[in-house]
Amino acid sequence: MHVRFWGTRGSLPAPLDAAGVRAKLKTVLARARGHALADDAAIESFIDQSLGFAERATFGGNTACVEVDTGADEHLILDLGSGARALGNCIMAGGRPGKRAVYNVLLSHPHWDHIMGLPFFAPAYIPGHRIRIFGGHTDLEHALRRQHAAPNFPVEFDQLGARVEFVALDPARSHRIAGADIGLMRQHHSGDSYGYRITQNGRSLIYSTDSEHKIEAAADAYPFVDFFRGADLVIFDAMYSLAEAYTIKEDWGHSSNLVAVELCHRAGARRLCLFHHDPNADDGAIEALLSDTVKYEALSRDSAAPLEVVAAYDGLELDL
Numbered sequence: 001m002h003v004r005f006w007g008t009r010g011s012l013p014a015p016l017d018a019a020g021v022r023a024k025l026k027t028v029l030a031r032a033r034g035h036a037l038a039d040d041a042a043i044e045s046f047i048d049q050s051l052g053f054a055e056r057a058t059f060g061g062n063t064a065c066v067e068v069d070t071g072a073d074e075h076l077i078l079d080l081g082s083g084a085r086a087l088g089n090c091i092m093a094g095g096r097p098g099k100r101a102v103y104n105v106l107l108s109h110p111h112w113d114h115i116m117g118l119p120f121f122a123p124a125y126i127p128g129h130r131i132r133i134f135g136g137h138t139d140l141e142h143a144l145r146r147q148h149a150a151p152n153f154p155v156e157f158d159q160l161g162a163r164v165e166f167v168a169l170d171p172a173r174s175h176r177i178a179g180a181d182i183g184l185m186r187q188h189h190s191g192d193s194y195g196y197r198i199t200q201n202g203r204s205l206i207y208s209t210d211s212e213h214k215i216e217a218a219a220d221a222y223p224f225v226d227f228f229r230g231a232d233l234v235i236f237d238a239m240y241s242l243a244e245a246y247t248i249k250e251d252w253g254h255s256s257n258l259v260a261v262e263l264c265h266r267a268g269a270r271r272l273c274l275f276h277h278d279p280n281a282d283d284g285a286i287e288a289l290l291s292d293t294v295k296y297e298a299l300s301r302d303s304a305a306p307l308e309v310v311a312a313y314d315g316l317e318l319d320l
């Protein structure tokens, strides 16, 4: 499986502003003092080797949208946040040769940040294209129709050129979608959300966003440990630091970086990807959260096999 992240923010898009770009430029130019940057190759090498991620790049501002290539001839997409606009444009520009115009979408839940990209997903306007929206909720059609309704959007849902279908998934069994086996699990979140386990060719990907893990997560029989068991990659809602998650932001429906590490360790997962970044966190804050998480992982590890920790950014690609 190949995974590409198109949107990694939670709650609301959070674009980098002019002051943010200027601050990066100032840092980079200060760092460049004394470096010989005579040609493009020297500049590229300076960018890659002398600058941290938050200095040379940005985690991005789009909300949740992740593309999974299972090798099948149909698309598989996790959530339709604002990142779906760029994905749709990439597909329309011919960026996915060999795929049919069938888009299988696994929706975690219908909160705005996970559906706001559909009205800007170009394939939705093309007759002959087919969008199949899967989820554990039974009222997804209502939620998606509503965001197209006047006065909130100029194009009514029924005017979309593509055929859009809704399929409610039974969490009690496994489903075969886009060449992969799909399991789902209800998560603690306002209005419920669903996490997905996507398995193909012996590799497993967990997509678990908008999920709060409360004190019962410490119990031996906590079901998420089994759900995450042996996963090659766990994409996890680590919107907050532990201190935030257990104080002022308790019951806000999200989790922390440290709970992510603990659950992944217990489950024997191989790689953790921090996801659903707080729109209030700038690039430096997300990089610091990642750094703290990596340190905590090393301190709390009780097996020889390390859990690799990365932070998602718009444009990140991972192979499983």
Ligand SMILES: [Zn+2]
Pocket: 010, 011, 111, 113, 114, 210, 276
């Ligand atoms: Zn969200």
Ligand SMILES: [Zn+2]
Pocket: 109, 111, 189, 193, 210, 253
């Ligand atoms: Zn939510």
